[in-house]
Amino acid sequence: MVEKVTIATVARRAGVSRQTVSNVINTPDVVREETRERVREAITALGYRVNQAARQMRTGRSRLIAVRIEPARDGINGSVLDRFLHGLTDAAGLAGYRVMLYTAADDADEIATYDELLSAYDLDAFVLTSTHHGDPRTSWLAARDVPFVTFGRPWGAPETHSWVDVDNAAGTAAATEHLLALGHRRVGFLGWPSGSGVGDARREGWHRALGSWGPSAEATDGVDSGASAARAMLQREEAPTAIVCASDSLALGALQAARELGRDVAIVGFDDTAVAQAIGLTSVSQPLAEAATRCVDLLAELLDGRAPSTPTTVLLPPSLVVRKTA
Amino acid sequence: MVEKVTIATVARRAGVSRQTVSNVINTPDVVREETRERVREAITALGYRVNQAARQMRTGRSRLIAVRIEPARDGINGSVLDRFLHGLTDAAGLAGYRVMLYTAADDADEIATYDELLSAYDLDAFVLTSTHHGDPRTSWLAARDVPFVTFGRPWGAPETHSWVDVDNAAGTAAATEHLLALGHRRVGFLGWPSGSGVGDARREGWHRALGSWGPSAEATDGVDSGASAARAMLQREEAPTAIVCASDSLALGALQAARELGRDVAIVGFDDTAVAQAIGLTSVSQPLAEAATRCVDLLAELLDGRAPSTPTTVLLPPSLVVRKTA
DNA sequence: TCCTAGGTCTTGAACGATCAAATTCTGATA
DNA sequence: TATCAGAATTTGATCGTTCAAGACCTAGGA
Structure with a gap:
């Protein structure tokens, strides 16, 4: 059993007092360079490490x-x-x-x-x-x-x-701009019911980038509710050719709805979760x-x-x- | 600023010594019932909580x-x-x-x-x-x-x-039995290259439940490699009608391969990850x-x-x- | 030569708990 | 009533660190 190495062990070895060792650790600039070096050597030689509990008891801080x-x-x-x-x-x-x-x-x-x-x-x-x-x-x-x-x-x-x-609005704005750059003219938004800060910001970013209100729908988060909301949106007149979604779950739902209806719809999710990575969903990454x-x-x-x-x-x-x- | 409550504060209030308070906390059975109660009241009245740092310094244990x-x-x-x-x-x-x-x-x-x-x-x-x-x-x-x-x-x-x-073999065995019960006769296995303990156990469970070696394929974990391995397996003669997979990623790949080939293949994943929940993948849950x-x-x-x-x-x-x- | 200021280092106390040993209390027995 | 064992409680020391204050040393100015 190796004897415990404390600040006193180090002090003894370096030929200084406990407090000087403490100073080398916490306020090195008040210690003369030569002494400092000697203490530092003793510290590494002995493999000394500050005992957090003891420090904490004195300082009241736990790190x-x-x-x-x-x-x-x-x-x-x-x-x-x-x-x-x-x-x-x-x-x-x-x-x-x-x-x-x-x-x-x-x-x-x-x-x-x-x-x-x-x-x-x-x-x-x-x-x-x-x-x-x-x-x-x-x-x-x-x-x-x-x-x-x-x-x-x-x-x-x-x-x-x-x-x-994370600037949620900037995320959906970037997604929307990407879709516009791909040539999409009607970019829809599938989001959460308004009231949540995050959700509202994501809708706001889409609206800002679009410069107007495009087709949009609301659904509580989840694949199934996303799918039915997206289905409804895609069956309207002037249905969107691309949809920006407030989450990957909703995007997954939208993807399902598009496939069922046999539509080729571009879809972007949010959060870049494992699901997005797995199924190749374009997504906004935080x-x-x-x-x-x-x-x-x-x-x-x-x-x-x-x-x-x-x-x-x-x-x-x-x-x-x-x-x-x- | 409220004064700090220590074991001494409690002791004073209960009219006992510090050590008795400590005993009530750590070894209550050595304290007389009446005293114990009095100390306990003082503890709750003052909202006293053991200071971990001090305890740790003395006992050497941090909890x-x-x-x-x-x-x-x-x-x-x-x-x-x-x-x-x-x-x-x-x-x-x-x-x-x-x-x-x-x-x-x-x-x-x-x-x-x-x-x-x-x-x-x-x-x-x-x-x-x-x-x-x-x-x-x-x-x-x-x-x-x-x-x-x-x-x-x-x-x-x-x-x-x-x-x-977790009994990995039991998991794939259960999955295999489930598929057999559904009427599948050729149940395949899509797993990782042998050598990893977990992967081998999952293959073993499938084999055990099947009672023989069915069609199987190996792929490093991931959707794409899973898809290509599954595709190859499905294009063989006597292709499986159901596949047990060593992970949800592989299962996702298998699902993709089946869809591309227009085959109706039953698929079971492993780990019941978020992806499985999202896309409705049957999976073994740990x-x-x-x-x-x-x-x-x-x-x-x-x-x-x-x-x-x-x-x-x-x-x-x-x-x-x-x-x-x- | 003496004093002082500043830099450097040391000493003793304290943080809040538990351990080990000493002390007091209690009740049963002679 | 005196004695004693065992239960109940208290006392003093200690864990490893940092704070506060004091001591020492050196160099520069009077």
């Missing part, structure tokens, strides 16, 4: 960030969070933080979890996903001065915190790794106390992945 | 479990890990543990991460996924007496640790939440020192989700 992992609600879109999580873990690691997971049944449950994580684990910060209208979580955290960033803008609420989001990195950057700013007085907002452009369907 | 989050390699199968992670977080939470994430580029990188997580964060245990032939990770952990469980059996290696796995729970159970046993001397192995039966394609 831990928490994120909620949601069940894949609509199975088809679950992988978005998955990729975001991977990016977050990577970026956090580089910044010296670790990611802790938690689950929660609803907002109230999630808030109770914040409370427990904060008092038991001294969590440094939270990353919230799936923000929505009237989200109680942000105000709870803000009231307690807990650092946090949301992935998704604060729909409807005043922007009192930093956030990162830069999830980039979004995760920016979230960590913003948090690091907050935690280092070098955040600007007004919250920072980051809006990332998505990209269009062109495949067989458009 | 933290680490899992690697992998990038969705083959996009189509990524959600398997996602669902497993969710289950793990849930189950760990119930058992009083939290899940920490990390990423790693390869096995060596992962081992370096173990080292760092163990010395810096005092991690209690690891859950390994994607076990493979000649896995260096398990021996590294075993050599250091670090508790761990693998989700996936130790292919080829001696079974010196506990593991949880009980991921259950697997996660069992992993946590095994770890809890190890950590509480009440593990049997021989490692426990758990083999869970998958279930067949019947949809439109078979």
Whole structure:
């Protein structure tokens, strides 16, 4: 059994005091270069690593960030969070933080979890996903001065915190422009019922790029409801020759409807999920790794106390992945 | 600013010593009932929560479990890990543990991460996924007496640790029996090149249920390679009328091939991914939440020192989700 | 030569919990 | 009533780090 290496072991070996070792680690500039080098050598020679628990007890900071992992609600879109999580873990690691997971049944449950994580684990910060209208979580955290960033803008609420989001409207706009460039004249939109921030933004981008209102239909997310809404749209007079969809599920439904009716319709989905990759669906891809990195950057700013007085907002452009369907 | 509630605050309020409070929390049976109640009241009244960092410093245990989050390699199968992670977080939470994430580029990188997580964060245990032939990770952990469980059996290696796995052979066997019951006489198999433990087990289950070797083909995982392998198989003499596939990607390819050739072929995939749900593909579903729970159970046993001397192995039966394609 | 300021390093205390050992209480027995 | 074992509770030390304050050293100015 190897003896545990603590800051005292390092100090002894380098012939300095504990505090000097601590200074080399945390505030190297107050230590004379020669001493610093000697200590650094001792650290690597012994393979010393800071004990987080001890540091945390003294400083009250854990270098831990928490994120909620949601069940894949609509199975088809679950992988978005998955990729975001991977990016977050990577970026956090580089910044010296670790990611802790938690689950929660609803907002109230999630808030109770914040409370427990904060008092038991001294969590440094939270990353919230799936923000929505009237989200109680942000105000709870803000009231307690807990650092946090949301992935998704604060729909409807005043922007009192930093956030990162993907420019949904730009995504559908790019998809629409692509279809227009291919020669399509009637480009339709298949989206969710209005009211959700994300869904409205996606419709807005299509409308903006088109310069007018083309044929559109609404359906709750899902392949079947998408198929029936698309079928209805395709059977109208002046049916669209191309459809921009608010999600890959809806796009899949549209694809099915077009095939049934024997129509050749160009279709673009949204999120570039596994399904899109698998069946060759052209889709709008969110830069999830980039979004995760920016979230960590913003948090690091907050935690280092070098955040600007007004919250920072980051809006990332998505990209269009062109495949067989458009 | 509310004053911090520590064990001393609780002790004062309940009129006992710090240690008694600690005993109520950790070894309640050594405290007289009346005292215990009084302390418990004080705890809830004050909203006291154990400070993990302080506890960890003294006990050397963090109540933290680490899992690697992998990038969705083959996009189509990524959600398997996602669902497993969710289950793990849930189950760990119930058992009083939290899940920490990390990423790693390869096995060596992962081992370096173990080292760092163990010395810096005092991690209690690891859950390994994607076990493979000649896995260096398990021996590294075993050599250091670090508790761990693998989700996936130790292919080829001696079974010196506990593991949880899904009975892959039983899954394809069930799929095959289902097809036989539907009246199919020639049931084919589309799988991965032999050599991978999982893939071989899936082929074995099909063979066992069939009682003989039917038509089969091999392809690396992916829709396109699956499609071409399936096409070849369907163009042979005595082509199969139904195909059991080793993955949903391959199944998707088979579906494409059948459509192109205008054949009505029953198809079953494996993993019940989002794609299967979206397009109505019959597929074998792994009980991921259950697997996660069992992993946590095994770890809890190890950590509480009440593990049997021989490692426990758990083999869970998958279930067949019947949809439109078979 | 003495003093001072600034840079460098060290010392003792503290964070909040648990361990190990010591102390007090309780009730049964002689 | 005195004694004693066992139960119940308390006390002091400790985990590894950082904070706050103090000590030491060196160089420059009076």
